[in-house]
Amino acid sequence: MKGTIIRHLILKDLRLHRQQIYITLAAGAVALGVCQWGSEPALVVGSVWFFISLIMVGTMLPIGGIVNERKKQNLAFVMSLPVSSVQYTIAKIISTFGMFLAPWLTLVGAAILVIETRHIIPRGAIPMLLILAFMPLVAFWVMTAAALIGETEGWGIAANVACSSSYGLIWYFMTRNSALTAGMTKPAPVWNSAVLTVLGVEFALAAVLLGLTLYVQSRKQDFV
């Protein structure tokens, strides 16, 4: 055996979907560039583009890498290789999450760097930035779980619709919660209990979805 099969499957996915990483990075970089023009409209437009780029990559990767692999009948080819359904699931989770995490970390890190160095908005906005940026990450796990467990395009679309329609509502309440917004105008980040609780819930949701996906996949009797 040349290396582990999981490694081969991860590398395959990287080769197949790396363009989506580049597109997200480019879109996010443009968004952050727009933010730095300094005017309020530019900041609003740039911020929206920034979050859209995170949402897009969180949607494209599970749809393109998991749903389409099954829909386009590539799955039988993959499963003809010496791989079990659990190994396939692990490889798919690592590759998809890795491809999501790379641009997510880069862009969120770049956004924090912009806030820290360009002083366009107060540093107190960093906790809210993280809260809002973690939502596409949670949505990514919802999409990934639906794609792997549900197996059909219908489940993928349903998860996408549910997540997409939730953003506006959740962001509305987040940005109007005084405990979360209290420190936004401060010169330094305020990590109060409300901020930490929301971040903790987002982390927990992602962890539960990951665990659920692995559990259900490991118990499946029919895979193709």
Added chain:
Amino acid sequence: MTDLAVKLDGVGKKYRFFQLEKICLKIPRGTIMGLIGPNGAGKSTTIRILMGLVHQDCGDVQVLGRRMPAEQVAAKWDIGFASEDMRLYDGMTLGWHMSFIQSIYPTWDTAYAQVLLKRFGVRAEQKIKGLSHGQRVKAALLLVLARRPKLLVLDEPTTGLDPVARHEILRELTAVMEDEDRTILFSSHHTQDVEQISDRITFIDRGRIIDSMDKEIYLDRWKRLRLEVPSGIEIPALPGIIGIKRTGRLAVAIANAFVPDLPNAYESSGARVQAVEDMTLEEIFVANVEHSREEVEA
């Protein structure tokens, strides 16, 4: 080491509208087994179970001495699987797929892969989405053959191919069998393809294996007897005859266990045997399925 490449013992699988009914199947190493059945007979389910892709509800499955699905990873190192509904990645080239498979399998034979590229008339730099259906099937088969598997499992590989492409693929499969240790399980509802390359044949219908034996034995045992029966003479029910169709003075009897004495038995009963004809595999298949269904419904 067992001399069986595949052994299915009492394997069952129940779906809402279909049931695989505790089938038993043995494929000796070094043989080409043709699995023939109408659409929806259970060919693909059987193959998916023996590949470990679908878990059986009951029964024991062993492939190359490995229990399935528990040992599917170890077994699949030596199995080459291609099916009619398997697709390669559209946006990537055949060469990319070859590199991918080569990176996994130490047994990948680069020289043989180049030979197959020429024989199949496909180019490594071609993207899969630019290939015709026949070329896609050949590309998938190339990826399977060049890794030199001990067992080839092919689910309807010739479906939808033109006669030339079918011939090329069947010729290559026959060539593969020059290695005596290699085994092929070949499912199809094209009896001509199966007849051309198989040395053992299994008929499957409605989730049941209705017959399984050497191809030559089928061809020897199954015969069609054309009879002339004078009025007033009843055609006797003889052993080995599974069906008789009579139209006036003429009758056709189908034998599934033909013996040389059978025509004499009819002659003794007053009928005249006009001819004893060989049956094609397709005719045997159809007669077998019809007989099996009549037995089940009776």
